Amino acid sequence: MGRVISLWGMNGNGKTILSIHTAMEYSRRGHLVGILSCNTAFGYLQRLLGTSISKEKSLSNGLLKPQDHIIKECINHVEKLDIFIISLADEDDVMTLTNVNEEDVENVIITLKNKFDYLIVDGTDRPNDVLVYTAFKQSDHIIEVVKPTLQGMTYHNAHSILINKIIDPQKSDFVLNADQGYIRKSDILDNCIGLPCYEFPYDPSFEEKENIGEIHLVKKKKYLNAIKQFVDYMDEKQGPIKVSNTEETKVKEVEKIAGE
Numbered sequence: 001m002g003r004v005i006s007l008w009g010m011n012g013n014g015k016t017i018l019s020i021h022t023a024m025e026y027s028r029r030g031h032l033v034g035i036l037s038c039n040t041a042f043g044y045l046q047r048l049l050g051t052s053i054s055k056e057k058s059l060s061n062g063l064l065k066p067q068d069h070i071i072k073e074c075i076n077h078v079e080k081l082d083i084f085i086i087s088l089a090d091e092d093d094v095m096t097l098t099n100v101n102e103e104d105v106e107n108v109i110i111t112l113k114n115k116f117d118y119l120i121v122d123g124t125d126r127p128n129d130v131l132v133y134t135a136f137k138q139s140d141h142i143i144e145v146v147k148p149t150l151q152g153m154t155y156h157n158a159h160s161i162l163i164n165k166i167i168d169p170q171k172s173d174f175v176l177n178a179d180q181g182y183i184r185k186s187d188i189l190d191n192c193i194g195l196p197c198y199e200f201p202y203d204p205s206f207e208e209k210e211n212i213g214e215i216h217l218v219k220k221k222k223y224l225n226a227i228k229q230f231v232d233y234m235d236e237k238q239g240p241i242k243v244s245n246t247e248e249t250k251v252k253e254v255e256k257i258a259g260e
Contacts, residue, residue: 002032002116003241004109005234006135008123009145010155014177016048018145019122020083021218021227027082029231030243031117032253034075036109037087038123038131041094045087045122049078058089059108060096063131066107074108075115075257084257086112105134113138115257117241125155127163141234142172173237175230 005022007015016037023033037045037059046053053076062071076085088096112119121135136142144163146156163172218224235241 002113002118003141003238004113004119004121004135004139005141005143006121006123006132006139007143007145008127008132008136009125010147010152011125013145013147013152015124015145016045016122017218018143018175018177018227019120020045020048020081021224022231023083023118023120024081024217025227025231026118026120031241032084032115032257033118033120034084034086034112034116035120035122036112036135037085038121038129038135039088040097040100040124040129040131041088043088043090043092045085046076046090049081049085051076051078051085053085053087053089055089055091058092058096059086060088060092062086062108062111063097063100063104066104066111068111071108071111072115072257075112077257084116100130102130102134105131106138109135109138117243127159127166133166136167139171140238142167144172144174145177146174147177 007019007022009015019035023035026033035045037043039045043053043058057074057076059074062074074086076087078085109119109121121132121139123132123135126132127136144156146152
């Protein structure tokens with residue numbers, strides 16, 4: 001059984017970008033990795049990766065009929081990045097998932113957890129949403145992505161009581177996604193959160209690439225080094241999963257999951 005790492009926080013805080021790069025780092029280390037998008041309004045994750053998801057491969061199928069063979073059909077292989085993604089289809093909309101229950105979500109997450117070494121959950125800004133909340137319950141590590149703005153900290157403080165009720169503090173951490181003109185990290189740590197967190201440097205190409213539909217990857221060494229340190233920290237806290245796959249066996253496992 002694999003490990004589940006959930007990321008959540010206010011919209012625009014960089015959750016999806018961090019989810020993608022965390023998944024890629026684990027993949028580079030020899031692991032089988034999937035990303036589950038909790039966006040139940042529309043399919044977004046695949047657009048940042050320069051790919052698409054058809055109705056037949058939509059997460060909605062697995063949530064509405066959570067049998068193992070149907071859930072398997074929802075797993076999409078992004079071959080050029082050597083990761084898998086599970087998300088709503090390009091054509092899905094806000095009415096696609098209007099009646100999803102916790103039991104069905106739990107079945108999907110447990111099934112995915114059994115297929116991957118690491119399942120990265122790209123959460124939303126709604127921790128009480130059934131998909132996010134159920135992912136929290138199945139998670140080994142839960143990360144809030146914070147931007148040190150007035151709005152970002154107001155959001156964080158407004159959710160603190162709820163989060164303390166539904167998240168085990170031993171599993172919870174923060175990461176700070178820095179940006180131009182934001183107050184300094186030390187101010188946030190001393191005055192707002194009071195807990196240690198990792199800082200991910202701002203990259204102005206984020207928005208540019210997103211708006212023109214290019215694959216949404218960061219190449220700046222400072223950011224990639226921060227990702228490596230972040231993954232090292234999570235492995236140190238939870239204990240790393242031993243890489244049992246050689247390059248050859250990993251290819252076979254990938255082909256098995258992808259149905260190739």
